[in-house]
Amino acid sequence: MKQLIKLLTSIFTLLLVFNTMLSVSSSAKKPFSGKTFSVATSPNFPPFENKTVDSNGDSKIVGFDMDLLKKLSKDLGFKYKIKETDFTGLIGYLQSGRASLVISGMTATPERAKSVDFSKSYFNAKTAVLHKNNIKIKSGKDLKGLKVAAVFNTQYANQAKKLAAKVTTLDTGTLVAQDLWNGSVQAAMMDQTKAETLLKDHKGYSYYVFTNKELNLSTPNTFSIAFTKGKNKKLQAAINQKLKKYKKDGTLKKIAKKWMGTKVADYQ
8 A cells, every 4th residue: 555655656746747847848938928018010001910890890900910929929928919009109109118019010220229129020021102004103213203102200201202202201001092092192102012902902003113222222121020128138039039930931921921922922
């Protein structure tokens, strides 16, 4: 009887040790289990983030960035709460502590890097100008003197100005498109993927994709996740590791193909 009790005690101890090891291993794989982060986004930039209404009448934000966020959440173990704001208010959300990170098709410019920290890039973007077919744009030089709309405080607005366009800046991509549809401007600067999406519902328009040389870009234009300056370094490092993995294993290509098609996915 004593031997049986001793045997059962040994088995129980081994199971306890094994369970502890599994728990430690799981914690190591998902280092942010139990954590909840506020994530700011501007949901008017399809196909990266856009608010839709489902069959039950409930609104939700969908797109490339949301799928990436969901994947990071699953792999790192954290939960998140979405905070909505205009693109111009995103950095302010980080600085005021209302959000821990931003995922919203944001380019890691040197100017923005003075205020926030950035992850490694997760998307290779191309800049396009959307215009009516009766306006001929075959190079960056053709923007000179044209009335062009772009979202305020974005690379698109800055690039249009450098190409000598007469730039109107607006708070959201939706307003930029509306200005083009109603004839207030002759063209609109935006990401190629958004231009492609808008063309599906608007005939009589086309877009031109700029080369890096035309935009005077020494490096490819990319999107990154932003973090509060000097904080969340462990989260930033963990996300960087995952982004590196996602590039290598094809996860980013898969998400891009879902939202933008094979053509865009091929250069991710």
